[in-house]
Amino acid sequence: MGRVMIIGGGVAGCAAALAMDKAGHDVAVYEAHPDSGADIGAFLTLAGNGMFALTQLGAAEPVADLAFPLTSLRLTAATGEEVATAPLNPGADRLTRYQCLRRADLGRALRSTVAARGIPVHHGARLAAVDEAPGRVTARFGDGRTAEADLLVGADGLGSTVRPLLDPAVVAPRYVGQRVFYGYTTKAAPPTAPARIDMIRGSTAAFGYAVSPDGETYWFARVTDERLTEDEIAHGTPTGWRDQLVPLLRRDTTAAADIVAATDQLMVTNAHDLPDVPRWHTDRVLIIGDAAHAASPATGQGASMALEDAVVLAKSFRDTGSTTEALTTYERLRRPRVAANIAASAQLSTGPSRPGSPPVDEDELHRQLDWATPL
Numbered sequence: 375m376g377r378v379m380i381i382g383g384g385v386a387g388c389a390a391a392l393a394m395d396k397a398g399h400d401v402a403v404y405e406a407h408p409d410s411g412a413d414i415g416a417f418l419t420l421a422g423n424g425m426f427a428l429t430q431l432g433a434a435e436p437v438a439d440l441a442f443p444l445t446s447l448r449l450t451a452a453t454g455e456e457v458a459t460a461p462l463n464p465g466a467d468r469l470t471r472y473q474c475l476r477r478a479d480l481g482r483a484l485r486s487t488v489a490a491r492g493i494p495v496h497h498g499a500r501l502a503a504v505d506e507a508p509g510r511v512t513a514r515f516g517d518g519r520t521a522e523a524d525l526l527v528g529a530d531g532l533g534s535t536v537r538p539l540l541d542p543a544v545v546a547p548r549y550v551g552q553r554v555f556y557g558y559t560t561k562a563a564p565p566t567a568p569a570r571i572d573m574i575r576g577s578t579a580a581f582g583y584a585v586s587p588d589g590e591t592y593w594f595a596r597v598t599d600e601r602l603t604e605d606e607i608a609h610g611t612p613t614g615w616r617d618q619l620v621p622l623l624r625r626d627t628t629a630a631a632d633i634v635a636a637t638d639q640l641m642v643t644n645a646h647d648l649p650d651v652p653r654w655h656t657d658r659v660l661i662i663g664d665a666a667h668a669a670s671p672a673t674g675q676g677a678s679m680a681l682e683d684a685v686v687l688a689k690s691f692r693d694t695g696s697t698t699e700a701l702t703t704y705e706r707l708r709r710p711r712v713a714a715n716i717a718a719s720a721q722l723s724t725g726p727s728r729p730g731s732p733p734v735d736e737d738e739l740h741r742q743l744d745w746a747t748p749l
């Protein structure tokens with residue numbers, strides 16, 4: 375294949391850079407942000423499958439170093455009664471356990487691994503246009519720069535520039551009917567246990583929290599409501615969001631309202647998904663991660679899907695004979711996997727609205743992600 379240009383230095387972009395570099399390609403990353411990736415300031419959980427993908431890319435250790443592990447989940451009803459507890463990914467080792475970390479720390483760990491491999495990352499490079507010609511692809515950036523490669527990978531997220539260049543008729547991301555609030559606090563003392571994530575099936579919100587080993591509570595609340603306008607998000611304040619959320623959560627006898635009331639750092643975003651992107655690639659341009667297939671946040675799998683994409687993409691190039699075959703193989707393997715996650719997440723957000731795809735067989739997935747095994 376030769377030269378690979380990756381647009382976007384977020385989760386998918388950094389992981390694809392590591393994977394394609396490992397497969398022997400000459401990789402460069404172009405990121406719009408002047409000094410890091412885009413960061414909405416929230417935290418995320420990385421599931422065992424995402425961590426396993428990171429082990430294959432040699433990036434699990436730096437991520438685990440900045441995260442704290444989650445080994446069990448407790449589900450509570452709106453009354454505060456425990457409904458169930460379950461182990462998370464039992465038998466996993468330190469690097470393949472569920473992990474919880476700030477988004478900025480995940481970006482930092484991935485970018486430092488990319489830098490340590492000597493992969494160039496060009497910051498402040500916002501892609502504006504793509505010219506595809508037989509045998510090569512040229513990217514044009516907003517500041518007038520251009521770059522050429524044999525393959526362009528669009529890893530530029532939900533608001534992708536590459537996606538409509540592949541198909542101008544592609545539909546915009548869909549609001550799934552929920553606002554997601556996030557926060558951190560050291561001033562709350564909710565019921566907890568080491569390495570446990572608590573999920574509360576509240577009457578007004580799906581609420582989740584985990585307490586880090588140094589006593590900081592990380593929490594989120596998914597609330598069904600109208601989509602927030604850009605203006606509301608831009609002008610909202612942490613105090614204002616907290617004043618909206620606490621009375622809703624007070625209707626239940628759970629720890630949720632007290633956690634939020636004790637929080638000063640609070641953020642909100644609309645939850646979107648992107649289930650139906652018909653065209654993922656041309657001869658020399660491909661989209662991956664949220665640019666191709668975003669799920670709403672409910673299953674907490676979007677970043678892990680992006681990490682899986684990266685490994686399967688590089689193996690598709692490694693194990694097939696041509697770019698066409700590699701891109702076809704990649705799409706054949708990834709479509710059912712991401713469709714199942716998008717459907718599961720949408721079901722948790724809005725109730726069943728589309729036929730669920732059958733889940734992908736775990737052994738088969740492990741085989742696809744294991745670098746030592748042919749696809």
Ligand SMILES: Cc1cc2nc3c(=O)[nH]c(=O)nc-3n(C[C@H](O)[C@H](O)[C@H](O)COP(=O)(O)OP(=O)(O)OC[C@H]3O[C@@H](n4cnc5c(N)ncnc54)[C@H](O)[C@@H]3O)c2cc1C
Pocket residue numbers: 381382383384385386387404405406407410411412416417418419420421499500501502529530531532533534535554643662663664665671674675676677678679680
């Ligand atoms: C509220 C919320 C909570 C979530 N929680 C979880 C969770 O707990 N677990 C989980 O696994 N997932 C979670 N997700 C999903 C996860 O964040 C995404 O699936 C993941 O970030 C996708 O990675 P990506 O690299 O495809 O996109 P992004 O992370 O959005 O990265 C895209 C990158 O491309 C850059 N870029 C954009 N346009 C251009 C351009 N024109 N030129 C150059 N660069 C460009 C951006 O600056 C950015 O750095 C959550 C999402 C949300 C919204």
